Amino acid sequence: MAAFAANQKHPQDQRLIFVFATMKMYMCLLPVIGLLALATFSPAAVPGADILGGLVLKHFDSNSDGSIDTGEWQGGMAASFTDMDLNRDGSVSGDDVDGLKKEMSDELGEVGATVAVALIKQIVLTLDKNADKVVTEKEFAEGGEAMFKKLDANNDSKLTKEELAEMPARLLN
Numbered sequence: 295m296a297a298f299a300a301n302q303k304h305p306q307d308q309r310l311i312f313v314f315a316t317m318k319m320y321m322c323l324l325p326v327i328g329l330l331a332l333a334t335f336s337p338a339a340v341p342g343a344d345i346l347g348g349l350v351l352k353h354f355d356s357n358s359d360g361s362i363d364t365g366e367w368q369g370g371m372a373a374s375f376t377d378m379d380l381n382r383d384g385s386v387s388g389d390d391v392d393g394l395k396k397e398m399s400d401e402l403g404e405v406g407a408t409v410a411v412a413l414i415k416q417i418v419l420t421l422d423k424n425a426d427k428v429v430t431e432k433e434f435a436e437g438g439e440a441m442f443k444k445l446d447a448n449n450d451s452k453l454t455k456e457e458l459a460e461m462p463a464r465l466l467n
């Protein structure tokens with residue numbers, strides 16, 4: 295009887311060890327699962343979104359108060375259009391935006407510039423209303439106004455760093 299009980303105890307111990315080992319494994323994985331969940335559900339977690347947000351804030355925030363008002367947005371967008379139209383033909387194409395990478399690399403590094411240019415290209419081409427693969431100044435200005443409204447999550451007519459970091463999430467879906 296005693297021997298039987300001892301035999302019974304053994305698999306039970308094994309099972310407990312297995313349960314604890316499994317639990318330990320899940321505990322180790324928790325931070326990873328958390329990060330994955332964040333990457334999936336947080337709009338700001340689009341790769342490069344913070345880089346792009348920071349870039350826009352830096353160049354558009356002319357009074358350096360940490361946010362972009364409607365006037366700064368209009369001014370910044372107009373200046374961006376001029377900067378982006380590399381071949382000066384009055385409209386911005388995907389190739390124009392690609393051409394910005396070299397200059398941006400000085401500011402953002404190679405990887406940062408690649409990511410930022412890819413996002414900017416996608417966002418700019420959403421403004422191509424007539425689908426001719428180029429964005430005219432008119433398309434850009436009209437789309438830019440709508441863009442501000444989409445980004446201003448709390449409707450205070452100012453874009454903060456956090457709101458700007460959601461550019462890809464809010465403009466590309």
Ligand SMILES: [Ca+2]
Binds near residue numbers: 355360362
């Ligand atoms: Ca400002």
Ligand SMILES: [Ca+2]
Binds near residue numbers: 429430433
């Ligand atoms: Ca067009």
Ligand SMILES: [Ca+2]
Binds near residue numbers: 454
């Ligand atoms: Ca706002």
